[in-house]
Amino acid sequence: MDLHLRGKRVLITGASKGIGAAAAEAFAEEGCHLRLAARSGDQLKALADRLRSQHQIDATIHVTDLRKPEDIQHLVQDTSDIDILVNNAGDIPGGSIDKIDEVTWRHAWELKVFGYINLTRAIYAQMKARGGGVIVNDIGAAGEKFDANYICGSAGNAALMAFTRALGGKSLADNIRVVGINPGPVGTDRHVTLMKTRAKHQFGDESRYKELQKGMPLGRPAHAREIGDLMAFLASDRSGYTSGVIFTVDGGLAAGWG
Numbered sequence: 001m002d003l004h005l006r007g008k009r010v011l012i013t014g015a016s017k018g019i020g021a022a023a024a025e026a027f028a029e030e031g032c033h034l035r036l037a038a039r040s041g042d043q044l045k046a047l048a049d050r051l052r053s054q055h056q057i058d059a060t061i062h063v064t065d066l067r068k069p070e071d072i073q074h075l076v077q078d079t080s081d082i083d084i085l086v087n088n089a090g091d092i093p094g095g096s097i098d099k100i101d102e103v104t105w106r107h108a109w110e111l112k113v114f115g116y117i118n119l120t121r122a123i124y125a126q127m128k129a130r131g132g133g134v135i136v137n138d139i140g141a142a143g144e145k146f147d148a149n150y151i152c153g154s155a156g157n158a159a160l161m162a163f164t165r166a167l168g169g170k171s172l173a174d175n176i177r178v179v180g181i182n183p184g185p186v187g188t189d190r191h192v193t194l195m196k197t198r199a200k201h202q203f204g205d206e207s208r209y210k211e212l213q214k215g216m217p218l219g220r221p222a223h224a225r226e227i228g229d230l231m232a233f234l235a236s237d238r239s240g241y242t243s244g245v246i247f248t249v250d251g252g253l254a255a256g257w258g
Helices: 018-029 041-055 069-078 102-112 114-130 151-168 189-203 206-213 224-235
Strands: 009-013 033-038 059-063 084-087 133-138 176-183 246-249
Touching: 009 018, 009 114, 018 033, 018 041, 018 084, 018 133, 018 224, 033 041, 041 059, 059 069, 069 114, 084 114, 084 224, 102 114, 102 151, 114 133, 114 151, 114 176, 133 151, 133 224, 151 176, 151 246, 176 224, 189 206, 224 246
Parallel strands: 009 033, 009 084, 033 059, 084 133, 133 176, 176 246
Antiparallel strands: none
């Protein structure tokens, strides 16, 4: 299926690894030109060089900390021509309410919640002035399947779900679509680290972490590319009547698996 994305310009935050890097690959395969933002310059450069060589597309990197207003301002100025924004940066820690103090909570939300909101506010205005665009928010299934031991993330993701639905419910009037994706467990480096920590506590052996995945749908977490491919489809005109909605990709966990 041709997604009609060739030549589109895409900004992806948190692009150095995991879902962000997988999304970059998916858009590059469709012939999109990439603007890759993250805090890790070396990883961004390696990814951009590889995708540029493999797919004959433009790929520029932007070493950016979305917690800093001045970094957001520079990023918005440097990417004023984009057609698609993928908000993906975030590293909210686990823990119950007695474990996550105010400083930790605010630090997490500055990136995952306010980083999304502040970047979207600026990019939306640019898209409106240019005649349209698409914004894809990578949120997380904890925003609908609440977890007291991930309370900061559950609350933050729920806020971003509401933000996405509220903005996307009216955005077609500006020829802009706003959609969200709620991944469940995804086999990223971060997921493996969390599973190894759990395995060490539960079994006394971190190498047994895969045993913890046996109860998941298909006996595995989602592949990052499965999320990236959905991002590309939702950003395309094949999904041109889609806005103000959240797509859950968790193998059925939120719907009652197990």
